[in-house]
Amino acid sequence: MAETCNLRGEVLSLLHSHPDLALDRFKGLIERSIKRAGLLKSFPTPARQYNFTTAVIGQSEAAMRSAQTLGLLGMEVFLFGGPAKPLADQPDYPNVHGFVGSSAKSLKGTVGDFRIVVDMEGGFQQVFQAGAVILGERARRTIAYMPHPDMPPHEFSYSMQTRDVKGIPFFVPGATSIPGLILASPPGVNLSERIKGTTAAILAASVMPRGPRQNKGYTVSIDAGLCRGCGRCANICPYRAISFHRNSLGYGYAVVDEALCKGCGNCISICPSNAADSPFRDQFFLEQIIEEVLA
Amino acid sequence: MENDLKIILFLCNWSPHAAFQTIQDTLAPLPLEIRMVRIPCSGRITKSLLFKAFETGADGVALVGCEPGTCRYGAGTTVAERNVEDTRGILKLLGLGEERLDFAAFYPDQAGSLLEYLIRFRDRIRELGKSPVEPVHPKKEVAEPRELTASIMANHNIYTCQDCGKCSSACPVALSGKPFSPRGIANAVIAGDFESPAIQQDIWSCLTCGLCYERCPSAVSFPEFIRDMRTVQKAAGNGRFEAHEGFFHSLMRTMASQGLRIQHWNWLPPEIRTDQNSKTLFFGGCAPYFDTFFRHHLGIHTTDILTDALKLLNFFDIFPALMEGERCCGHDLLWSGDRENFLKLARLNVELISDMGIEEVVTACPECYRAFVRDYPAQGIETPFRVTHLFELVENEIGKGAVGFEKLNRKITFQDPCRLSRVEGGSELSRNLLNRLQVRAFTEMRDRGPSSLCCGNCAWTGCDSYSKAMQINRLRQAKETGSNLLVTACPKCQIHLKCAMEDPFLGDEIRMEMLDLTSILARTIQWEG
Numbered sequence: 001m002a003e004t005c006n007l008r009g010e011v012l013s014l015l016h017s018h019p020d021l022a023l024d025r026f027k028g029l030i031e032r033s034i035k036r037a038g039l040l041k042s043f044p045t046p047a048r049q050y051n052f053t054t055a056v057i058g059q060s061e062a063a064m065r066s067a068q069t070l071g072l073l074g075m076e077v078f079l080f081g082g083p084a085k086p087l088a089d090q091p092d093y094p095n096v097h098g099f100v101g102s103s104a105k106s107l108k109g110t111v112g113d114f115r116i117v118v119d120m121e122g123g124f125q126q127v128f129q130a131g132a133v134i135l136g137e138r139a140r141r142t143i144a145y146m147p148h149p150d151m152p153p154h155e156f157s158y159s160m161q162t163r164d165v166k167g168i169p170f171f172v173p174g175a176t177s178i179p180g181l182i183l184a185s186p187p188g189v190n191l192s193e194r195i196k197g198t199t200a201a202i203l204a205a206s207v208m209p210r211g212p213r214q215n216k217g218y219t220v221s222i223d224a225g226l227c228r229g230c231g232r233c234a235n236i237c238p239y240r241a242i243s244f245h246r247n248s249l250g251y252g253y254a255v256v257d258e259a260l261c262k263g264c265g266n267c268i269s270i271c272p273s274n275a276a277d278s279p280f281r282d283q284f285f286l287e288q289i290i291e292e293v294l295a
Numbered sequence: 296m297e298n299d300l301k302i303i304l305f306l307c308n309w310s311p312h313a314a315f316q317t318i319q320d321t322l323a324p325l326p327l328e329i330r331m332v333r334i335p336c337s338g339r340i341t342k343s344l345l346f347k348a349f350e351t352g353a354d355g356v357a358l359v360g361c362e363p364g365t366c367r368y369g370a371g372t373t374v375a376e377r378n379v380e381d382t383r384g385i386l387k388l389l390g391l392g393e394e395r396l397d398f399a400a401f402y403p404d405q406a407g408s409l410l411e412y413l414i415r416f417r418d419r420i421r422e423l424g425k426s427p428v429e430p431v432h433p434k435k436e437v438a439e440p441r442e443l444t445a446s447i448m449a450n451h452n453i454y455t456c457q458d459c460g461k462c463s464s465a466c467p468v469a470l471s472g473k474p475f476s477p478r479g480i481a482n483a484v485i486a487g488d489f490e491s492p493a494i495q496q497d498i499w500s501c502l503t504c505g506l507c508y509e510r511c512p513s514a515v516s517f518p519e520f521i522r523d524m525r526t527v528q529k530a531a532g533n534g535r536f537e538a539h540e541g542f543f544h545s546l547m548r549t550m551a552s553q554g555l556r557i558q559h560w561n562w563l564p565p566e567i568r569t570d571q572n573s574k575t576l577f578f579g580g581c582a583p584y585f586d587t588f589f590r591h592h593l594g595i596h597t598t599d600i601l602t603d604a605l606k607l608l609n610f611f612d613i614f615p616a617l618m619e620g621e622r623c624c625g626h627d628l629l630w631s632g633d634r635e636n637f638l639k640l641a642r643l644n645v646e647l648i649s650d651m652g653i654e655e656v657v658t659a660c661p662e663c664y665r666a667f668v669r670d671y672p673a674q675g676i677e678t679p680f681r682v683t684h685l686f687e688l689v690e691n692e693i694g695k696g697a698v699g700f701e702k703l704n705r706k707i708t709f710q711d712p713c714r715l716s717r718v719e720g721g722s723e724l725s726r727n728l729l730n731r732l733q734v735r736a737f738t739e740m741r742d743r744g745p746s747s748l749c750c751g752n753c754a755w756t757g758c759d760s761y762s763k764a765m766q767i768n769r770l771r772q773a774k775e776t777g778s779n780l781l782v783t784a785c786p787k788c789q790i791h792l793k794c795a796m797e798d799p800f801l802g803d804e805i806r807m808e809m810l811d812l813t814s815i816l817a818r819t820i821q822w823e824g
Contacts, residue, residue, distance in 0.1 A: 009319035010331075021327065151799050162364050169369030177369065218335060228763040231799040232592075238369045244799070249472065249764040252800050264368035265339030269378055272592065272794055273758045274540055283540050286332070286344055293330045294301050294351045294430075 003037040005029045032292055041280070048259050050112040051131040054204045056096075057104045057116070057143065058082045058136020062185035064091060065197025066134045066204070071095040073205060078128055080104040080118055082139035106144040106153070107133060110240050110260055111180025111207050132180045132204040140183055147234075148244050157238065158183055169238040174200050177238040179260055180207050218263035218278060220256050226275035227253040233267035233276055242267065300328040300420055302355040303348045304413070307337045307371070310361040310403045317406035325410065326417040329357075336360070336367065337398070338374030342588065343540035345382040345396060350545045352430035355395045355420035357413070362400045372400060377591045384587035385546065390556035392423050427554030431636065443527050444489045451520035455513040456481045462507035462517060467748050468500055471768070473761040475500050477507045477517050489524075498524050499536035500757050503630055504713040504749035525632030537631065538758035539588075544631060546584060550622045551639035559583065559621040562598065567605045570614040576653040576680075577605060577615040578667075580660035581623050582786050593793045597786035603817035604659040604685050610820055611692045615657060620647055624666040626714075629674070630754035641666075641676045649679055659685040659813050661715035661785045668718070684715070686724045686784075689816060693731065699823035703815065706736040708778040710769070710792070711747035712785030722747075725784055725812060732815060738776035740769075748772070750788040751795065766795035770805040781809045 010029055014022035053076045056067040070077045071093040079098040081087035083105055090098035101121025109115050114130045135143065144153040157168045157177040169177050174186045174196070184200045185193055222233070222242075229252035234242045241260035244252045254275070256267075267276045268283075277283055306312055312333065318325055334340060337360025348356045358379055366372045376398055383393035397416060401409045448454060462477040469475050480497050488494055503518035511517070537544050550557070562583060569577075582597035589595050608615055625640035648656060656678075658664050667682040692698070709729055716722040722744040729737055742748045748769050751762040770792060773781050783789050789809050796806045 006316075006319075006333075009316055013319045013322050013325070014327075017322075018327065148799070157369065163362070165364045166366070166373045167369050168364070170365075170367050224760065226759045228758070228760060228794070229800070230794070230797040232797075234799075236370050236374070246800060247760065249760070249767070250801070251763065251767060251798055253760065262368060264336040264371060265334075266336060266368060266370045266374050269339055269341040269374055270592070273538060275759075281335075283341070283344070284535065286334075286340075287347055289332055290303065290344070290348050290351050290353075293303065293332065294348070294353055 003033050003040060005033045028292070032289075036285075048112060048257065050209060051114075051129045052076070052208055053078055053130045054132045054134060055080065055104075055114065055116055055128060055130035056134045056136075056184070058139040058184065059085070059087060060136040060138065060185060061193040062197035062200065063134065063136035063139075065194050066184050066201040067091065067096045068093045069198050069201035070205060073201070075205060078130060080116070080128075082136060083142040084138065086119075086121070104139065104143060106146045108145065108147050108149075110178055110257070112209065112259075114180065132182060132207055134182045134184050134200050134204055137183070137185045137187070145178065145181075147240055151244075154240070156181065156240075158186065159188065172203070174203050178240050180204075182207075218280060219258045219261035220263065220265060220267055220276050220278050221258070222254050222256055223275045223277070224253050224255075226273050228273045228275070229253050230272060232270045232272070236266050236270060300354045300417070300425070301352060302326070302329045302357065302417060302420055303353045304329050304331045305334050305337070305340050305344075305356070305358045306331050307360040308333060308335050309367050310365060311359045311401045311409060313403035314401050314406040314409040318410050321406070323406070323410050324414075326414055328417055328420075329413055336371040337400075338366075338368070338371035338378075340375065340378065341540050341542075342378050342382045342385075343542035343545060345378060346385065346542060346545050346549075349386070349391065349395070349426060349428055350430065350549045352426070352428065354423070354426045355416060356397075357416050358396075358398045359409070360398070360400050362402055365402065381588055381590055384590070385584060388558060388583055388587065389549065390558045391426060391428070394419060395423060395426065427552055427556070428549055429552045429554070431548050431551070440489070440527055440531060444484070444524065447520060447523040447527070448484060451516040451523070452513065453481055453484060453515055453520055456485065456515050457513055458482065459512060461510040461512065462515075465506050465510045465746075467504065467506065467765050468502060468761065471761040471765040473500065477501070481515065481517070495528060495533055496536075498528060500761075502713070502749045502751075502753045502757070504753065505717040506746065506749075509717065509745050522630050522632070525630070526634045527632075529632035536756045538752065538755045542588065543584075543627065543755040544633065547623045547625065547628045547640065548633070548636045551636045551643065553643065555620075557620045557622065560617050560619055563605075563617075564602060567602065568609050568614045569605070569617050571616050573614060573616040574652065574654040575613060575615045576648060576651065576656045577608065577617060578624070578656050578658040578660075578663055579604075579617070579621060580658065580663045580786065582660075585786055585790060589790060593790060593797075595786075595790055595793055597789060597811075600659055600786060600811045600813050603811070603814040606817040607685065607689060607813065607820065608657070610817070611689075613688075616651060616653065618647055618651065624660075624663040626662040626666040626670065627754040629666070629670055631756050634674070637670075638674060638676070641671050641674065645671070645676055645678055653680050655681045655683060657683050657685055657688055659811075661712040661721075662787070665714040665718060684721075684724065685813060686728055690724065690727055697822055697824050699821055700731060700733045700816075701819040701821055702733045703735075703819050705734055705780040706738065706776075706778040707732070707734050707780045707782050707815075708738050708740055708773050708776040709743070709812070710740075710750060710773070710781060710783045710788050711744060712783065712788055713747070713749050713753070715784060716745055716747055728812060728816060729782070732819065736778070738778055740772040740776055742772065750783075750785075750791040752787070752791050762791075763795055766792055767798075767801065767805055770795060770807060773807055774805065779808065781807045782812050782815060783809055784812045786811070
């Protein structure tokens with residue numbers, strides 16, 4: 001990790017008007033930075049499973065176009081019907097495996113590690129793994145995103161940020177708040193179905209990691225011993241970076257996927273038992289900054 | 296430095312930071328009192344950090360984030376606004392002035408508006424003046440920890456331990472599955488191990504509920520031993536085991552500042568009759584702070600206990616005095632190892648109460664009661680007034696006759712507060728009243744009275760997955776009785792058990808309505824005959 005401080009903004013701007021204060025602040029910044037640099041740790045590399053297949057769910061023009069584009073790019077594609085309409089035909093695209101008569105019911109997971117529950121033609125259920133998922137418009141409305149089988153489906157954002165509307169994180173058009181979950185035909189975008197389908201395919205191809213994921217140094221980790229399993233963090237995290245597991249005592253505990261965590265820290269400030277904290281910029285660190293700045 | 300006002304600006308890394316850098320780069324006149332702390336998102340800053348700034352000596356705190364609808368992470372603005380609202384409520388109760396804390400949001404190109412805002416904020420803080428909070432700088436322990444520990448062990452009879460293990464077989468922490476044993480701790484400290492990480496951690500895991508003392512054949516006062524060991528550890532700088540990131544400890548230490556114009560009672564409903572010339576004082580406790588802090592999460596109403604307690608007093612034609620500058624009794628500071636600030640709070644409270652010419656203090660809070668009756672005298676603070684628990688007073692008044700209770704169509708069970716059930720007669724006191732109620736059924740839980748299980752936390756320390764397991768166990772016991780109302784007699788029991796009910800997996804299995812005994816009494820009491 002690195003330790004940085006903004007000398008230009010914090011010191012140089014005072015140099016002419018308040019030279020003594022500038023020197024004071026310069027000393028403070030440098031001393032604190034050096035002290036903190038002594039505590040820096042090396043980045044851990046989170047272990048994570050990756051699957052590079054894309055699942056396309058739906059048979060609209062945009063969805064078929066996504067499947068075709070990815071297939072032509074040489075990527076492996078699974079094609080399923082949506083919850084309401086089983087897949088009618090196996091299209092003649094390279095690298096695209098259509099499961100005729102299949103109907104995807106629900107999915108869970110995030111980029112690199114989705115699991116899709118599919119009703120197959122023979123009347124049995126099968127779970128498929130995929131690295132990215134593209135949803136046709138009808139599938140988007142009917143499929144359940146179920147991160148935890150024992151809990152109700154999770155709503156995900158797919159509309160773009162709008163002024164004064166809270167709760168929608170930033171993402172590019174066609175993407176959703178779940179990394180790796182992409183819409184073939186995002187509502188409110190005025191382009192042809194074919195262009196939207198192609199765009200979704202390119203998005204899916206580009207979310208796949210090109211090398212091992214690195215911890216970014218500012219992610220959150222949850223102390224399993226302190227976690228009381230209330231579920232607040234899992235609800236507030238827009239990126240589904242937090243998954244929920246049952247412990248031996250019969251209730252839940254939360255785990256952060258460091259590859260997905262963007263480090264916003266909202267889970268920290270709503271955790272009732274100090275279980276969630278950033279290992280690098282933790283409560284103690286911020287308390288110390290406050291003390292040093294106010295000293 | 297040309298002025299000594301101190302303002303902390305918590306600045307989100309995204310939109311407003313871009314605006315802030317423009318201010319710096321254009322050498323715009325940024326108020327020098329403002330010190331910026333860069334953060335990843337305005338939703339990152341906990342209530343405890345917002346408050347910590349005030350405890351540490353800030354005169355104003357601004358949390359600046361992104362305009363609604365532009366938060367990079369979606370949730371930040373909402374979380375930040377809630378945290379600020381709750382913390383402002385606390386500042387208001389403390390009489391610090393809620394305007395000292397503010398939330399604002401900007402777009403990246405709004406350098407001009409951000410600068411105007413910061414200047415305006417500085418000017419407003421200037422009008423409010425310096426904060427009356429006296430920052431606390433922890434002192435380093437002077438005495439030798441080993442000698443100190445030896446005397447603590449002697450004071451609380453640790454050396455008389457017979458190693459029988461009755462404590463560990465009853466200890467709710469041990470029974471929750473946590474590797475924790477009072478007997479093991481006693482053995483270790485007798486053998487001279489005070490400093491191993493395991494012992495240090497154990498000292499903060501204990502609930503100090505006192506069940507072990509009930510069982511101990513040699514009267515080893517384990518909870519008080521733990522309490523004093525915490526004081527040693529705290530002084531040595533060990534022990535960051537405070538729950539809620541230490542918010543409540545910060546709050547209590549802050550309340551020890553003499554200059555605060557606390558507004559403890561300004562929320563009281565108008566129908567309550569009080570009399571500032573009365574020789575009887577009703578001491579409420581920290582419920583208003585609890586309700587404010589937990590407003591957005593637990594939605595508890597522990598101030599109802601205070602209102603209902605006053606209604607009960609009014610019912611008996613008692614119109615007590617209230618102390619506007621009432622501070623925390625300090626119980627939780629003492630029991631989490633901060634004796635120094637406990638003493639400050641205790642002296643302030645006793646001084647204020649004495650100045651009012653009070654002869655009797657009535658309280659409905661088991662912790663305040665225990666602090667006044669036991670801890671104040673034991674720590675050398677004399678209380679020149681009588682202290683009565685509300686239940687004692689009610690029992691006395693009912694004894695005079697002509698009082699009965701309306702029917703209440705509920706099946707109830709009772710959660711004993713440790714600090715009441717383990718003082719002499721405390722457990723019978725609650726039960727006498729419970730048995731007077733006209734409820735459909737009153738069924739005791741498996742563990743009851745002096746053998747009752749703790750609600751899971753004490754003095755805002757040691758909250759973890761095991762305390763949750765303990766609480767689930769307790770709530771299951773309550774459910775087993777077939778009751779549909781869990782009666783408690785301490786605001787903390789309500790807070791902790793309500794928190795445990797927040798569970799996506801268990802849900803309805805452990806959810807149960809709760810009500811304080813004081814409230815049931817006040818709502819069903821009536822004149823008869």
